[in-house]
Amino acid sequence: xRILVCGGAGFIGSNFIHQMLAKHKDVKIxxxxxxxxxxxxxxxxxISGDPRYTFxxxxxxxxxxxxxxxxxxxxxxxxxxxxxNDKSVHAGSRDFVMANVVGVQTILDCVRxxxxxxxxxxxxxxxxxxxxxxxxxxxFDEKWPLEPNIPYAAAKAGGDLLCRSFFHTFKIPVVLTHCxxxxxxxxxxxxxxxxxxxxxxxxxxxxxYGDGKHVRDWxxxxxxxxxxxxxxxxxxxxxxxxxxxxxxxxxLEIAKLILKFTGKPDNMIEFISDRPGHDRRYAMNTAKxxxxxxxxIRHRFEEALPKTIEWYQKNLQWAENIKKSGAKFxxxxx
Numbered sequence: 193x194r195i196l197v198c199g200g201a202g203f204i205g206s207n208f209i210h211q212m213l214a215k216h217k218d219v220k221i222x223x224x225x226x227x228x229x230x231x232x233x234x235x236x237x238x239i240s241g242d243p244r245y246t247f248x249x250x251x252x253x254x255x256x257x258x259x260x261x262x263x264x265x266x267x268x269x270x271x272x273x274x275x276x277n278d279k280s281v282h283a284g285s286r287d288f289v290m291a292n293v294v295g296v297q298t299i300l301d302c303v304r305x306x307x308x309x310x311x312x313x314x315x316x317x318x319x320x321x322x323x324x325x326x327x328x329x330x331x332f333d334e335k336w337p338l339e340p341n342i343p344y345a346a347a348k349a350g351g352d353l354l355c356r357s358f359f360h361t362f363k364i365p366v367v368l369t370h371c372x373x374x375x376x377x378x379x380x381x382x383x384x385x386x387x388x389x390x391x392x393x394x395x396x397x398x399x400x401y402g403d404g405k406h407v408r409d410w411x412x413x414x415x416x417x418x419x420x421x422x423x424x425x426x427x428x429x430x431x432x433x434x435x436x437x438x439x440x441x442x443x444l445e446i447a448k449l450i451l452k453f454t455g456k457p458d459n460m461i462e463f464i465s466d467r468p469g470h471d472r473r474y475a476m477n478t479a480k481x482x483x484x485x486x487x488x489i490r491h492r493f494e495e496a497l498p499k500t501i502e503w504y505q506k507n508l509q510w511a512e513n514i515k516k517s518g519a520k521f522x523x524x525x526x
Contacts, residue, residue, distance in 0.1 A: 193219045195424075196265040198252050198299060199272025200224070201231035203379040204315065208271070208417045213239055215421075220244050222261055226251045226272065229517075230380045234510060252295035255302060262302040262309065269313045269424055270299055273351075275344065276382050281468055285343035289350070296351035300358045300366070313367045313424045314355050318409070318436070319345035320370065323471035326407060331475035332370070334432040342469040356430075365429035369420060372436040372476050376413035376496070377503045381511055384443060385497075388450050389504045390511055392460065398451070402466030404444035407473040411437030412491035412500075422485040433485060436476030439493035453498050 193216060199205045200223035212219050225231045227249055239245050250257045252272045262268055272295055274288040296314060303312045321332040322339030340346040355366045375385045388398040419435040427433060447461050481487045
């Protein structure tokens with residue numbers, strides 16, 4: 193089983209590769225990654241000597257380099273994306289369009305001319321569905337219209353629509369997944385949970401946008417990776433599958449839990465000006481994935497969050513190495 197993983201040096205891609213190598217002795221994985229600021233080969237130190245694993249440095253927009261790798265694969269899964277909302281708002285959206293739209297189109301073109309591909313899975317986000325009100329009891333299902341409100345989400349929606357069009361026009365075996373907020377090991381520290389953990393470990397306050405009441409559904413990354421494995425191997429071409437953790441929490445709740453688990457006082461929270469276009473609430477209906485793929489959540493938030501905090505406490509050098517590279521997790525927070 194030969195799998196090409198695009199963007200496998202990032203957070204979710206790294207966890208997916210580790211999981212697949214652990215579960216499948218007959219798998220061969222090529223990790224194709226551009227190594228932008230969020231790509232980190234330190235995530236793969238444990239497996240760098242595994243003969244089943246190969247790393248290739250490259251851009252998903254580079255069709256000439258990508259095509260031979262696609263043609264040598266049975267399955268392709270794409271994690272490669274620009275994902276940081278703040279960056280898409282404050283630093284411009286061109287990189288997001290290139291990675292999340294043009295990059296997906298390039299992979300689709302390569303898959304279209306590779307008849308031996310059994311499945312191409314494009315990993316997307318719940319943010320393409322837009323925003324729900326805090327008191328809205330509904331959750332996004334796979335038929336929900338795409339109503340993105342920020343440049344990052346709009347670019348991801350563009351990639352989603354290309355996947356749909358290539359399936360209907362060219363009948364290529366593409367599957368699309370949407371997922372809620374992930375957390376766990378190897379997450380780049382610009383995201384809320386690792387950013388907050390590292391702030392607290394430096395005795396700095398956790399910073400929250402606006403009133404801190406924005407709600408997200410949180411899923412442990414390994415639960416998401418299990419869903420992706422099922423969708424890649426067993427998903428029906430042309431279908432969309434949603435994954436979520438059934439753990440809706442406000443950003444303020446997350447901050448207070450991190451303070452609790454690290455033994456810090458509640459007053460170490462600082463509210464800053466809200467981000468433009470900040471969606472209020474996301475929630476995911478996962479009934480289809482549970483019924484058709486046999487997927488289920490294995491990690492409860494209350495148990496997995498402390499384990500995540502512990503991982504960052506034990507891997508401070510990993511985060512320090514990222515900082516030494518000149519990374520600025522959030523340019524709007526001192």
